Amino acid sequence: xxxxxxxxxxxxxxxxxxxxxxxxxxxxxxxxxxxxxxxxxxxxxxxxxxxxxxxxxxxxxxxxxxxxxxxxxxxxxxxxxxxxxxxxxxxxxxxxxxxxxxxxxxxxxxxxxxxxxxxxxxxxxxxxxxxxxxxxxxxxxxxxxxxxxxxxxxxxxxxxxxxxxxxxxxxxxxxxxxxxxxxxxxxxxxxxxxxxxxxxxxxxxxxx
Numbered sequence: 001x002x003x004x005x006x007x008x009x010x011x012x013x014x015x016x017x018x019x020x021x022x023x024x025x026x027x028x029x030x031x032x033x034x035x036x037x038x039x040x041x042x043x044x045x046x047x048x049x050x051x052x053x054x055x056x057x058x059x060x061x062x063x064x065x066x067x068x069x070x071x072x073x074x075x076x077x078x079x080x081x082x083x084x085x086x087x088x089x090x091x092x093x094x095x096x097x098x099x100x101x102x103x104x105x106x107x108x109x110x111x112x113x114x115x116x117x118x119x120x121x122x123x124x125x126x127x128x129x130x131x132x133x134x135x136x137x138x139x140x141x142x143x144x145x146x147x148x149x150x151x152x153x154x155x156x157x158x159x160x161x162x163x164x165x166x167x168x169x170x171x172x173x174x175x176x177x178x179x180x181x182x183x184x185x186x187x188x189x190x191x192x193x194x195x196x197x198x199x200x201x202x203x204x205x206x207x208x
Contacts, residue, residue, distance in 0.1 A: 001047055013054045013138055017063055020050040028074045035080065044083045052088055056096035057134050059103065062182070064093055098124070099131050106141070106154050114143070114150040164195035172198070 004019035027045055048067065055063040071078050071085055078085045105120065106112065114132070121128050132152065135141035142153045164180045165172050171188030173195070180195045 001050075004047070004050060008050070008054075011139065014058055014060070017051050017054050017058065017060065020047045021063060021066060023047045024070055028077055031077065031080055042081045044081055044085070044088075045077065048077075048085065052092045056092045056099055057131065057138065059096060059100055061093075061096060064089065064096065095127070095131075098127065102128065102131055103154075106152065111151050111153045113146065114152055117152060163198045165198055166191070166193055166195055168193050 001020065001023055004016045004023070007013075007016040007019055024047060027047060031042060031045075051063050051067055054060075055067075067089055071089070102117075102121065105117065109117075118125050118128055132141060132143070136143050140155055142155050144151050144153075162176075162180070163172055163174050166186040166188060168191045169186060169189035171186060173187050175184075180197050183192045183194050185192050186195070
């Protein structure tokens, strides 16, 4: 979790989610140990909270599915937390689908005026504002002043074809940006890796 918190501070939110998930195998043992030795009580679990916080904003349904499987497999985790993790998971799923709806609209309407966006989306203005604020902070969304209002535009388009580099062999490949937001099999070395997306004009591109 120290590494997950460090990734979060650096703005590497997907890495933070993956690192938090990697600690889940130890959560039950940690809880049982602390209950025996310190009579500890748990409101929630940081490694789970981090996934619930960022997975919906990253449209990462696989991580939420993995959390559901964890809670079913090890029911003591939810039993010994005072917060209802099942309810929090359900809320995270609802947020993810709302975020997906928002993303689709922004893909179809570049440079949309913020007021028009919220009128289209309907109820839940506070939640929409929260998602917009989070995406701006995460560098996924650009919010610029336009007279007396604000305009919103995605900083990246998931369907855009980009170049990506394998961290294992250094080989490069092309594909939709969304494809490289999770592990893929490198066409060169065949390893399953999380490729590094190359920006136009980067040193790696300049050498090509």
